[in-house]
Amino acid sequence: MMSGIRQRYLDVLGSIYLYNEHRGYTAIDRVLQAVRARSPDDLDLIRAIEQHRRDERKHYVMFRRWFELRGVMPLALDRRFGHIDRFVELVFGRTIDRLDTQAVIDRDDLFERLCRVISLTEQRGYRQVEALLANRFVRSDPVLMRIFRVIRQDEPSHWAPYEGWLARRRARPYRRRERWTDTFIHSELLFLKLPVLFLNPFKRRRTDWPDAADAQSATGSAAPAGPIAPGTAMER
Template identity: 50%
Template sequence: MLQKAQRRFLDVLASIYIYNEHRGYSSIDRVLLAVRARHSSERWFIDAVEKHRRDERKHYLMFKKYFEDLGRMPFAVDKSCGHIDRLIRLTFGCSIDELDTDAVTADDELFFRLCRIIMITEIRGMNQLDILLEDKLVTSDERLKKIFEVIRVDEPSHWTPYRDWLENNDGGKPKWNELTADWAVHKSLVFWKVPSVYLNPAMPRRTNWQDDGEAQGIMGAAAAV
């Protein structure tokens, strides 16, 4: 019984991570459009964002292989388990899908805010990994532990370019309301959303992968730039 409960917790954890990794790289595609349109001369920043996107995709594929090897699909978690989804909602007042990329591109303050939100999210993710990699239950699963170790190595390169770009362009540091929103999202995920998924016996599993039929065209375009 205990082993089954532990296995379910790890499945829930990995399901939330695979959702967020997919949401991460698919959302970064929109950031890339904004960066290329407004800051085409800052090649170093474009390269850093493209690397961020590649890494998030790589992480998604590692979790996908993890579940394939287990012989089951992830739980069908939704946007309520997405850190960036909820943080964008609280700080921009709309979903990621509704975010007006043209408006963000045209307004320095909106683009600064977007960069700060991405940076906050990635720092939160890095700090959370430090906690998970100290957790005996998580590290008891050697395959999951290795995935988290890879992500932890990649994480600093995901937030430091946004920090550097903001500093170079007087974009400011994260504001109190942005940090408060991040804190609120994190606490609600840890203390409400994860337990609610874990304790829901009717929680379905996905019937398809998030990237089924997904076009990778934007990265092809990136390679041509």
């Protein structure tokens, strides 16, 4: 029984991370569009965000390979399980796909708000990975442990460019509502959505991979997702 619980927990956890990593790097494409339009000469910021995008893509590929090694497809999840999806919806009042990129480009207050949302999301992700590295189910899976160690190493550089931009602009500090929203989304996922998903035996699995329809982009081309060779693709 314990083995079945462990496998189900890891299945749910991996599916949530796969969705969020894919959503992360595709959403960053919108951020890059805004930054390149607003600050085309700020090459350091653009390069940092491009690296963020590449890392998110790399993390997605690692989770995809983890599922391929297990011989199963991830659970079919939607934006209800995405941290950045929920954050944007609650702060901007619309989904990521309906976010007005031109308005974010034109208005400093909206771009500042977006930077705070991304930074808080990445900091939350770092704290969650720290907790998962101590989780006994996660620790029982060496491949998954390597994935989360890579993510832990990468995460601090992900919120740094947005924090730096806000500091240079002397932007207003995080609003209490933004921090409360971050906490609410995390609690909602951890204590409500994850248990419901765990206990739902009828949840269908995906029939394709989230990146199947991705367009190739200059900031991060699609990497092949073949089997994992020990000590190679999972480690920097």
